[in-house]
Amino acid sequence: MDQINSNNQFVSWLRTVAPYVNAFRGKTFVIGFSGEMVTGNKFVDFIHDINLLASLGIRLVLVHGARPQIQQKLDANNLSSQSVMGMRVTDSITLQCIKESVGRIHLEIEALLSMGLPNSPMANASITVASGNFVTACPVGVINGVDLMHTGKVRKINAHAIHTHLQQGEVVLVSPLGYSPTGEIFNLTFKNVATEIAIALNAEKLIFLLDTPGTTKSSTKNTYKLPRELTVVDCQTVLDDQSNQLPHETKEFLGCAIKACESSVTRTHLINRNADGAILQELFTHHGIGCMVSQETLQTLRKAKIEDVGSILQIIEPLEAEGVLVKRKRELLEIEIDRFIILEHDGITFGCAALYPFPNKDVCELACLAVHPDHRNAGHGDKLLKHIENQAVSQGIKQLFVLTTHATHWFIEHGFTETTLSELPKEKQDLYNYQRRSKVYIKDLNK
Ligand SMILES: CC(C)(COP(=O)(O)OP(=O)(O)OC[C@H]1O[C@@H](n2cnc3c(N)ncnc32)[C@H](O)[C@@H]1OP(=O)(O)O)[C@@H](O)C(=O)NCCC(=O)NCCS
Structure with missing residues (x-):
């Protein structure tokens, strides 16, 4: 009887997923995740989920962060870097550490995306990963009298080049680095890169996986939890409300969501990365598990x-x-x-x-x-x-x-x-x- 029930549940579940599969096929999703996520114990499962999304015909751009890896490298070399308004000052020695850390993490993600072991969720997967100089950057400049040197911001995205790779069924992997026409390298944030890419590609979805409070119910009572859905206007109200004590980083993600949805991105999702199959739960269930931001109300x-x-x-x-x-x-x-x-x-x-x-x-x-x-x-x-x-x-x-x-x-x-x-x-x-x-x-x- 249990077997029959679970078979029935499976069939009914699969049928409920069908509309999402049809709706998402051929659409572009830009997914941003932190360096913490890459070192976390759920990262391999996340890669399996990416494989599943790719096999459903979703066009994927992955943008990774590298903050803890960079910090580790600096610590190992007894180096420290100054921060101004939450941004790292990137001098040439720090930039060297950043290049090494980002290069390594990029290769590791590529390797995971290349898995195809039989009897694993990656069996028969043949994901081709594309990377390149898609992001043109410029320096952030001098803030509060401090020159941030090689810390940059996105100036332009080569959307045509990314589209070409996506059209060929490739998954595009982008690092938080940008290049200037003068040949310099700039240290960027994955949030900034993912947001600008999503806008440049007119993406259907910009998805951030994060573990800062706000996306998840905290054990601490009275901690603010973002609602399941926010319009851009609601989002601004949440940001302006000092009483909710949202952490600075969650506010940054909300800022990215506003920017993306006010431009051309249909929806931005902020999802707690610690939940098993977080991205699948968010995308393939009506109630989702995160906070979804859209320009207009969904009703x-x-x-x-x-x-x-x-x-x-x-x-x-x-x-x-x-x-x-x-x-x-x-x-x-x-x-x-x-x-x-x-x-x-x-x-x-x-x-x-x-x-x-x-x-x-x-x-x-x-x-x-x-x-x-x-x-x-x-x-x-x-x-x-x-x-x-x-x-x-x-x-x-x-x-x-x-x-x-x-x-x-x-x-x-x-x-x-x-x-x-x-x-x-x-x-x-x-x-x-x-x-x-x-x-x-x-x-x-x-x-
Ligand atoms: C009647 C119906 C349309 C209400 O829809 P709904 O979206 O749940 O209604 P709302 O959310 O606006 O209202 C909910 C309130 O009405 C109450 N309510 C819901 N159905 C009720 C009913 N049949 N009798 C009395 N009260 C009812 C709920 O308890 C709730 O009360 P609360 O606010 O004090 O908690 C829905 O129950 C329904 O589809 N019923 C079957 C079809 C039907 O009978 N249609 C009417 C003939 S055309």
Whole structure:
């Protein structure tokens, strides 16, 4: 029995993943991760996940950091470097250590991406890794009177060259180094490089894996946790709010998210790198595990289109089977689709409702108000009702009625009062199903 249950779960899980696989194929994701992640014990698993994403046809650019490796190298050589406003001052000796550390880490990642052992998640993988001088940089300059020397910032990204590699199915691996037209090398941050690459490529997603507080619930009480979703405007509000005590680094990531999403990147994800399969959980489940930033809110209320018939049926058919809603044939729904509105979240239909007119133009029927059981009690029913009411008012309708068997109290709490069948338009009275014994509720929209 357990075996059957787990098989059923597997099949149903795989089916739920299919829409994401279709949506992501051919899209560009830029993934930024720190040097800490490379030395962490989950890095090999992360590489397996990258292999999986690549095999699904997602175009991947990986941008790595190297901070702890650079620090280790400096310590080993008894060197120290000064910091100004969180940025390392890169003199020529420090730059030498940086080149060695970054070069080594880059090679190590390439080696991991080249694995293909049988009986491992990398079996049959044949990832070609491309690297190059994709990033042109310039010096940060003098800050607070200190010359940061070889510490730089991104000036230009060779998007064409990166696209060419991605088109050939290669994974592009980029280090936090940039080159100037004068032949100098600059030390950059992986955050800056990943953000600028995502913008230059018009990437679908910029993904940061981080372990700074904010992306994960902390054991310390009262620690601020970023919400699951933020618009760019919300993000700025979080940054401006001094009381949440977000660490400087988390703020930097939020700043990158704002910059990317205000430009051309559709979404930026901040994910806790310590969770197993963090990137898969974020990308292939609707609830995700991190914080997702987008330019606009992901929720839309709109008129239904013929393509929405399938998703509306998915919501109403189980309710029809339970006798909660009256059965509607697909053909009828297709004909009447103009009367429906849907509430959609990130491309998934959460609920629907319809407004049916009558020859007596003063009164209309609210029908088929339904919210998917997984998304109830979050105000979606209320939003759909308000939208239908506004629609009715704008059409000069004075009263809205509804027939219901299971949601009487919900309607009472939303300003409806019980009435009799005889109060309804004659056409509706003629169609009333006496076996269902639905109750009739009406709301005066002018009140
Ligand atoms: C009725 C329905 C649309 C409400 O959707 P929803 O998104 O959960 O509603 P909201 O989030 O706006 O409201 C939730 C509140 O209503 C209450 N509620 C939900 N369904 C209820 C019901 N059938 N009866 C009474 N109260 C109900 C919840 O307990 C919650 O109360 P709270 O805020 O005090 O915790 C949804 O339950 C549904 O799809 N029902 C099946 C279809 C149906 O009966 N449609 C009506 C006939 S057309």
